[in-house]
Amino acid sequence: MATEEHSDGLTFHPMDQFKIQPLFREIEPGSCVPAEDIVHGCLKWYEPTNATLWMGLTLLAIFALFVLGTRGRAIIPSRLQSVAELGYGFVHKMVEDVAGKDGLKFFPYIFTLFCFIVFSNFLGLIPGALTTTSHIAVTAFMAVAVFLTVTLVGFVKNGAGFLGLFWVSSAPLALRPVLALIEVISYFVRPVSHSIRLAGNMMAGHAVIKVFAAFAPLVLISGIGIAVTPLSILAIVAMYALEILVAFIQAYVFTILTCVYLKDALHPHH
Numbered sequence: 001m002a003t004e005e006h007s008d009g010l011t012f013h014p015m016d017q018f019k020i021q022p023l024f025r026e027i028e029p030g031s032c033v034p035a036e037d038i039v040h041g042c043l044k045w046y047e048p049t050n051a052t053l054w055m056g057l058t059l060l061a062i063f064a065l066f067v068l069g070t071r072g073r074a075i076i077p078s079r080l081q082s083v084a085e086l087g088y089g090f091v092h093k094m095v096e097d098v099a100g101k102d103g104l105k106f107f108p109y110i111f112t113l114f115c116f117i118v119f120s121n122f123l124g125l126i127p128g129a130l131t132t133t134s135h136i137a138v139t140a141f142m143a144v145a146v147f148l149t150v151t152l153v154g155f156v157k158n159g160a161g162f163l164g165l166f167w168v169s170s171a172p173l174a175l176r177p178v179l180a181l182i183e184v185i186s187y188f189v190r191p192v193s194h195s196i197r198l199a200g201n202m203m204a205g206h207a208v209i210k211v212f213a214a215f216a217p218l219v220l221i222s223g224i225g226i227a228v229t230p231l232s233i234l235a236i237v238a239m240y241a242l243e244i245l246v247a248f249i250q251a252y253v254f255t256i257l258t259c260v261y262l263k264d265a266l267h268p269h270h
Contacts (some may be wrong), residue, residue: 014210018203023048044179051138051166054130066115086117091255093239095161098259109149110262113142121202121247125240133250134203136195141193146258154265163267195259201250205243212236 022043043049069080077085089222091111095103117133124131132138154162166183168176215232218224 014214016209017206017210018130020130020135023053024052039175042186050130051132051135055120055124055132055138058116058123058132061119061123062115072223072269095259095262096258098265099263103259103262106149106262107151110255110258113146113258114251117142117198117254118248118251121251122244124202124206125247127245131202132207134199136199139195140191140213142254144189146194146261147191150258150261151261154268157266159270162265162268165264190261194254198250198254201246205239205246209236209239209243212239 020043047244053171065080069078070084072078072081076083088111090115092104094105095107095110099106120131120133120138123129124133154165158164166180166187168179168183171179212232212235215228216236217230
C-alpha cells in the first residue's frame with residue numbers, strides 16, 4: 001500500500017486494521033510481491049499471526065466463561081455462571097425450536113459455532129484488536145463446514161429422499177423442473193451467502209468507525225475541526241453502540257441459519 005507520509009492533511013487507511021501480521025517479526029515494505037500486499041506474500045504457513053493470537057484469546061475467553069465460570073455449579077449462580085447458563089439455554093432453545101428434537105444431537109456443534117462467533121465479534125470491539133470474523137477465510141471455513149455437515153446428514157438420514165428438498169410438489173407440474181433448478185442453485189449458494197453476510201457486516205462496521213476516527217484529530221490541525229471533531233466523536237460512539245448490537249445479531253443469524261439448514265436435512269419434505 002502506498003504511503004503518503006509527506007502529504008498534507010490526514011492520511012488513513014480504514015482497511016489496514018484487517019491485515020494479517022506476523023507476531024514475532026517485522027515485514028519490510030517492498031520485500032513481498034506485489035509490493036502493495038506487504039503481508040500475504042511473506043507469511044509462512046506455520047507462522048503465528050495476529051489472527052492466531054485473537055482466535056486463541058477467543059478460545060480462552062470461552063473456556064473462562066463455560067469451564068471456570070461454572071465449575072462451582074452453585075444453586076444460586078454467580079454472575080459468570082448465570083451468563084453461561086443463559087447462553088447455553090438460549091442456543092439450546094433455538095436448536096429445539098427450529099430444527100426440532102432430532103436436531104438436539106447437533107447442539108454441541110451449533111453451540112460451539114455460536115460461542116466462537118459471538119466471542120470473536122465482541123473481542124474485535126476492543127481497540128487495537130483484530131476481528132477474526134471479518135476475514136472471509138474464517139467465515140467461509142465455518143460456512144463450508146456447515147454446508148458439508150448438513151448435506152451429509154441429509155443423505156445419511158434420508159438417502160435419495162433428501163433430493164425431495166429440491167422438488168416443490170405443491171407447484172404446478174410444468175413449473176416444477178424450473179423451480180427444482182432454482183432450488184439447487186440456491187442450495188449451493190448457501191455457503192457463499194452464509195460466509196459473506198458475517199464477514200461483510202463485521203468488516204463494514206469497523207471500517208466506518210475507523211473513517212470517523214480519522215476526523216477526530218482535525219481540531220488539532222485546522223479551525224474546521226472545532227465543528228467536525230465533536231460530530232465525529234458522536235458518530236464513533238453511535239457506531240460503536242450499533243456494532244455491539246451487530247456483534248450479537250450476526251452470531252445469532254449465522255447460528256439460526258445453521259439450524260434452518262439442519263432442519264431441511266432432517267426433514268426435507270416439510
